[in-house]
Amino acid sequence: MELTKVVPWGRSFEEYQGMFGLSEGDLSKRILGCGDGPASFNVEATDRGCQVTSCDPVYQFQADEIRHRIDDVYPEIMAKMHQGADNFIWESLSSVEQLGEVRMKAMSRFLSDFDAGCRQGRYVSASLPSLPFPDSEFDLALCSHYLFLYSDHVDGAAHLESMRELCRVASEVRVFPVVSLDGNISKHLDQVMTALSANGIDVSLQPVSYRFQKGATEMLVAKSV
Numbered sequence: 582m583e584l585t586k587v588v589p590w591g592r593s594f595e596e597y598q599g600m601f602g603l604s605e606g607d608l609s610k611r612i613l614g615c616g617d618g619p620a621s622f623n624v625e626a627t628d629r630g631c632q633v634t635s636c637d638p639v640y641q642f643q644a645d646e647i648r649h650r651i652d653d654v655y656p657e658i659m660a661k662m663h664q665g666a667d668n669f670i671w672e673s674l675s676s677v678e679q680l681g682e683v684r685m686k687a688m689s690r691f692l693s694d695f696d697a698g699c700r701q702g703r704y705v706s707a708s709l710p711s712l713p714f715p716d717s718e719f720d721l722a723l724c725s726h727y728l729f730l731y732s733d734h735v736d737g738a739a740h741l742e743s744m745r746e747l748c749r750v751a752s753e754v755r756v757f758p759v760v761s762l763d764g765n766i767s768k769h770l771d772q773v774m775t776a777l778s779a780n781g782i783d784v785s786l787q788p789v790s791y792r793f794q795k796g797a798t799e800m801l802v803a804k805s806v
């Protein structure tokens with residue numbers, strides 16, 4: 582992975598709760614956040630006493646390198662958000678400026694925790710479709726804004742392989758959103774659900790409370806039975 586190709590953008594614990602319908606019971610599980618990038622989910626969950634491991638290829642870089650990349654691409658992302666503002670629901674976040682502040686706060690929180698989190702094994706450099714964890718290491722794997730969102734960049738076979746890998750390391754997998762960047766249901770979703778089901782995995786789409794990208798109202802849940 583080249584850092585100059587990464588567009589870092591991180592969400593908060595509260596957003597993860599909404600995206601994945603996380604209950605108190607869920608938060609007592611061994612959780613993997615796959616593709617967590619510069620989200621503050623791990624640090625905020627750890628502060629609450631949860632057991633969370635995050636993995637992402639961006640963790641191969643140093644905190645300073647990630648910080649510089651965030652600062653470099655921030656104006657570009659904000660310009661794109663202004664252009665595409667009609668594709669989002671401006672309720673809990675009322676403006677592009679407020680979104681920028683919330684995201685920067687989450688990413689600062691992540692950056693200040695990154696070195697300690699690496700030492701504690703909470704941030705692991707890894708990429709789907711192959712993860713460095715034993716079978717059933719986690720009870721719950723969460724994948725926010727990577728699989729299905731980038732359906733034009735990641736093909737169907739890689740989606741399926743990635744979902745099988747997540748199901749190998751965790752007994753339950755939740756992925757949000759299942760729409761791609763254009764707001765339409767991912768072109769890979771049907772084939773992935775059918776193939777997982779044929780493998781004996783219980784798959785379903787479940788509504789979530791989180792609202793931001795138009796069309797993104799459901800998460801994919803895959804449970805190994």
Ligand SMILES: C[S@@+](CC[C@H](N)C(=O)[O-])C[C@H]1O[C@@H](n2cnc3c(N)ncnc32)[C@H](O)[C@@H]1O
Pocket residue numbers: 587589590591592593615616617618619620636637638639707708709710724725726727
């Ligand atoms: C849009 S960001 C989402 C970050 C975070 N999950 C959130 O919702 O705030 C997408 C993340 O996917 C990560 N990513 C890219 N390729 C990946 C792969 N092959 N396996 C796992 N994560 C990957 C990126 O490094 C980036 O951090």
